[in-house]
Amino acid sequence: EAQVTQNPRYLITVTGKKLTVTCSQNMNHEYMSWYRQDPGLGLRQIYYSMNVEVTDKGDVPEGYKVSRKEKRNFPLILESPSPNQTSLYFCASRSLTHGYTFGSGTRLTVV
Amino acid sequence: GENVEQHPSTLSVQEGDSAVIKCTYSDSASNYFPWYKQELGKRPQLIIDIRSNVGEKKDQRIAVTLNKTAKHFSLHITETQPEDSAVYFCAASINSGYALNFGKGTSLLVTP
Numbered sequence: 001e002a003q004v005t006q007n008p009r010y011l012i013t014v015t016g017k018k019l020t021v022t023c024s025q026n027m028n029h030e031y032m033s034w035y036r037q038d039p040g041l042g043l044r045q046i047y048y049s050m051n052v053e054v055t056d057k058g059d060v061p062e063g064y065k066v067s068r069k070e071k072r073n074f075p076l077i078l079e080s081p082s083p084n085q086t087s088l089y090f091c092a093s094r095s096l097t098h099g100y101t102f103g104s105g106t107r108l109t110v111v
Numbered sequence: 112g113e114n115v116e117q118h119p120s121t122l123s124v125q126e127g128d129s130a131v132i133k134c135t136y137s138d139s140a141s142n143y144f145p146w147y148k149q150e151l152g153k154r155p156q157l158i159i160d161i162r163s164n165v166g167e168k169k170d171q172r173i174a175v176t177l178n179k180t181a182k183h184f185s186l187h188i189t190e191t192q193p194e195d196s197a198v199y200f201c202a203a204s205i206n207s208g209y210a211l212n213f214g215k216g217t218s219l220l221v222t223p
Contacts (some may be wrong), residue, residue: 031209042117042200042215043155050209090154099145099157100211104120 002027006091006103013081013110021076021106029101032074033039036087037092040050043090049074051069081110091101115203117214124221127195130191132217134201134209135183144148144177144184145211149198158199191221 004025004096013019025032033048035058059084063085065077072098074093078085124130136144139191145160161168161184163173167177172191177184184203188195198218202211 010183033210036211043212045211045212048210059212094209099160100147101153102154102156104154 001085002101002102004091004093004101005104006089009104009106011106011108013108015110016080018083019078019108021078021089021091021108023074023076024049024072024102025074025091025093025101026072027095027101028071029093029095030071032068033092033100034064034074034076035039036060036092037090037093038087046076046089081108083110113141113203113205113212115201115212115214117201117217119217120215121218121220123220124191126191126193128191130188130195130219130221131220132186132199132201132219133179134185134203134214135167136203136212137182138203138205139179140205141182143176143204145202146173146175146186146217147200147202147213149200149216151197155200155223188219191219193221194222195219196221 007022030051034046035043045107049055049068086109089106092100094100117134142163147155148158149155172189174187198216200216201214204211
């Protein structure tokens with residue numbers, strides 16, 4: 001089944017404790033992206049990657065890092081999480097001919 | 112950068128009525144306009160999209176129209192059903208969809 005898999009689905013952590021949210025797709029898509037979703041603000045792009053070793057900032061990149069060492073994986077790294085990064089996070093991938101396929105989401109709470 | 116405005120933020124219709132959600136975009140170079148449906152607690156899912164060389168596209172009860180001159184596009188849902196209740200997001204992209212800018216969403220409620 002074609003899918004984007006994110007882990008974990010839920011995460012509660014403390015301020016300053018480094019964490020990684022994993023994202024993997026099995027569709028051989030070149031393009032992958034991370035979004036955060038907040039009430040009233042919609043979906044905002046954090047980072048995107050157009051291929052292996054090619055990443056770029058989206059609209060709200062501060063406090064986040066990404067890497068793309070393999071085509072299928074695109075982890076999101078929070079080196080020092082803060083409460084304002086409490087949000088619902090979505091990973092997504094797409095090919096040229098199809099729209100985005102989103103992962104199931106990761107609900108992150110930073111206390 | 113691209114700015115996408117979406118209206119209304121909430122919409123309530125009775126089952127069987129039509130629903131229309133409108134979006135405007137700022138960058139005239141935008142050429143790809145998808146619509147996503149997000150049910151409560153679930154991921155956004157693509158329901159229909161349109162490219163700038165097409166003025167209208169239909170898929171059963173849903174349709175999207177694009178007016179490039181006015182820089183706006185709309186989602187039309189006919190014969191609404193309770194299962195159409197969800198949040199709908201429009202988006203626009205200037206490079207055929209690689210980087211999408213989303214509207215803030217419309218919460219649609221269809222009452223029986």
